[in-house]
Amino acid sequence: xxxxxxxxxxxxxxxxxxxxxxxxxxxxxxxxxxxxxxxxxxxxxxxxxxxxxxxxxxxxxxxxxxxxxxxxxxxxxxxxxxxxxxxxxxxxxxxxxxxxxxxxxxxxxxxxxxxxxxxxxxxxxxxxxxxxxxxxxxxxxxxxxxxxxxxxxxxxxxxxxxxxxxxxxxxxxxxxxxxxxxxxxxxxxxxxxxxxxxxxxxxxxxxxxxxxxxxxxxxxxxxxxxxxxxxxxxxxxxxxxxxxxxxxxxxxxxxxxxxxxxxxxxxxxxxxxxxxxxxxxxxxxxxxxxxxxxxxxxxxxxxxxxxxxxxxxxxxxxxxxxxxx
Amino acid sequence: xxxxxxxxxxxxxxxxxxxxxxxxxxxxxxxxxxxxxxxxxxxxxxxxxxxxxxxxxxxxxxxxxxxxxxxxxxxxxxxxxxxxxxxxxxxxxxxxxxxxxxxxxxxxxxxxxxxxxxxxxxxxxxxxxxxxxxxxxxxxxxxxxxxxxxxxxxxxxxxxxxxxxxxxxxxxxxxxxxxxxxxxxxxxxxxxxxxxxxxxxxxxxxxxxxxxxxxxxxxxxxxxxxxxxxxxxxxxxxxxxxxxxxxxxxxxxxxxxxxxxxxxxxxxxxxxxxxxxxxxxxxxxxxxxxx
Numbered sequence: 001x002x003x004x005x006x007x008x009x010x011x012x013x014x015x016x017x018x019x020x021x022x023x024x025x026x027x028x029x030x031x032x033x034x035x036x037x038x039x040x041x042x043x044x045x046x047x048x049x050x051x052x053x054x055x056x057x058x059x060x061x062x063x064x065x066x067x068x069x070x071x072x073x074x075x076x077x078x079x080x081x082x083x084x085x086x087x088x089x090x091x092x093x094x095x096x097x098x099x100x101x102x103x104x105x106x107x108x109x110x111x112x113x114x115x116x117x118x119x120x121x122x123x124x125x126x127x128x129x130x131x132x133x134x135x136x137x138x139x140x141x142x143x144x145x146x147x148x149x150x151x152x153x154x155x156x157x158x159x160x161x162x163x164x165x166x167x168x169x170x171x172x173x174x175x176x177x178x179x180x181x182x183x184x185x186x187x188x189x190x191x192x193x194x195x196x197x198x199x200x201x202x203x204x205x206x207x208x209x210x211x212x213x214x215x216x217x218x219x220x221x222x223x224x225x226x227x228x229x230x231x232x233x234x235x236x237x238x239x240x241x242x243x244x245x246x247x248x249x250x251x252x253x254x255x256x257x258x259x260x261x262x263x264x265x266x267x268x269x270x271x272x273x274x275x276x277x278x279x280x281x282x283x284x285x286x287x288x289x290x291x292x293x294x295x296x297x298x299x300x301x302x303x304x305x306x307x308x309x310x311x312x313x314x315x316x317x318x319x320x321x322x323x324x325x
Numbered sequence: 326x327x328x329x330x331x332x333x334x335x336x337x338x339x340x341x342x343x344x345x346x347x348x349x350x351x352x353x354x355x356x357x358x359x360x361x362x363x364x365x366x367x368x369x370x371x372x373x374x375x376x377x378x379x380x381x382x383x384x385x386x387x388x389x390x391x392x393x394x395x396x397x398x399x400x401x402x403x404x405x406x407x408x409x410x411x412x413x414x415x416x417x418x419x420x421x422x423x424x425x426x427x428x429x430x431x432x433x434x435x436x437x438x439x440x441x442x443x444x445x446x447x448x449x450x451x452x453x454x455x456x457x458x459x460x461x462x463x464x465x466x467x468x469x470x471x472x473x474x475x476x477x478x479x480x481x482x483x484x485x486x487x488x489x490x491x492x493x494x495x496x497x498x499x500x501x502x503x504x505x506x507x508x509x510x511x512x513x514x515x516x517x518x519x520x521x522x523x524x525x526x527x528x529x530x531x532x533x534x535x536x537x538x539x540x541x542x543x544x545x546x547x548x549x550x551x552x553x554x555x556x557x558x559x560x561x562x563x564x565x566x567x568x569x570x571x572x573x574x575x576x577x578x579x580x581x582x583x584x585x586x587x588x589x590x591x592x593x594x595x596x597x598x599x600x601x602x603x604x605x606x607x608x609x610x611x612x613x614x615x616x
Contacts, residue, residue, distance in 0.1 A: 093518065108532070110527075122517055122518055123517075155614040157614065175517065
């Protein structure tokens, strides 16, 4: 855990929500509003937050599946934020994406073999390999993710959700990446299958030295997989720290509220539940100052609703964006 | 090509029946003129018209002593051999069905998929073009062309029909493309660094083809019918030459006294339309692995 493989600085992504009569953008949705983070080699950075807080958009931005509105992304020492599609192509090998919905992430008209072999061929990873060699490689990848080689001739609809997610992982691994963004890879799966996929991802990380940006809205899963955790609220990171500090020593009131919402399997234990008031404000019209202040239990009038708090390092490695800690 | 698609197609009885019909009418169009027993435009009034001027019926429906050996289906209102006219007319109808539809399907798919996929100003411009083409009155164009050119070539008809019929298909494939391009497997293809052309051809196009095939087969039917209206206006097949569409229209005038003149071409047109529809739906299902 030394060199950062991914370094994102001041990322902003705005979507046009409304255009005027002449097609000029009028209203913007600030999906990601100035986020900086790094992922070190071999590390898993967990990214949590409510639905709509911009975590998926951020994940797509760092892989340049979206163009950035502002900010800079360095991958493996190279600035990729301004690269053209053609310049990005060789780098795509090194960074891959695992999708949330295993049902729409596989082309229904391609067999498993066609899906995975296409990824290999696009990057010419096997040169002029024969079909037999390709099959061997695909079989290899399938067994790596816990599927059987004979599955390669089937179509996606013949598999369960968990199996499909494994195929998606095999497709990402086919190009031998170093860094993978996993966008809620388990939230569409049954609970029993969730653990299998998470453990598969951890095994792969160990064997292949992968780095993950692991996006989820479930803190308990993130705690299990992550080295560090970033908590997002309305397009901004409000707290960033080692996984253990987030869980044992969270500082931001939003993080504390999220943690108190984790269900406890022991019914006899009484827990204090911090229930937030109101809904997430619309990112079309975010609140002034600290965007969390309308729901914050400790917000101070005159300060929190005026000034946006910067992300400060309060103890080494522990960053919080709050005036009051 | 997936061998399983062919196996699924073979298992589908309706699709096979449709394919047989399509092959039958296609062969009629290709070989009909070669096997026609008589000149389709020659009027044999003394043989094929009765004394009162009504046409002779088919061999199984003739009065005692009525001759006309070799005229299997009898004659039409002016004493031309009905069978020969049907065999010759098939060629025009099948040409229209294939070529005009091919033009329309190609244009519609190209415009629909590209504008849905690339979006932006191009999409806007192209969709306004669709509105313009949809607003053009078919008849106006036909009459104008007929006025300007004395005897328009038959290919002009295919091109005209093709260029005026791609719009529905373009709209439907565009909206389907809009839906497919947001799916995660398309994003996965991009994340893997595939070229836009590859994403479009391998991941988007195959998944929007279903509705295009179905619309394409219904277009075949429309084309055959519209061709007959066009020939009435002087575009396309001119009298005395025959097409199934024009024979159907002429036959309507004899409804009640000689129904068969309407029924024969109508049956052939229905066979064509039905065949293409069944086959089209069969193809759509065969290429969908989920079926």
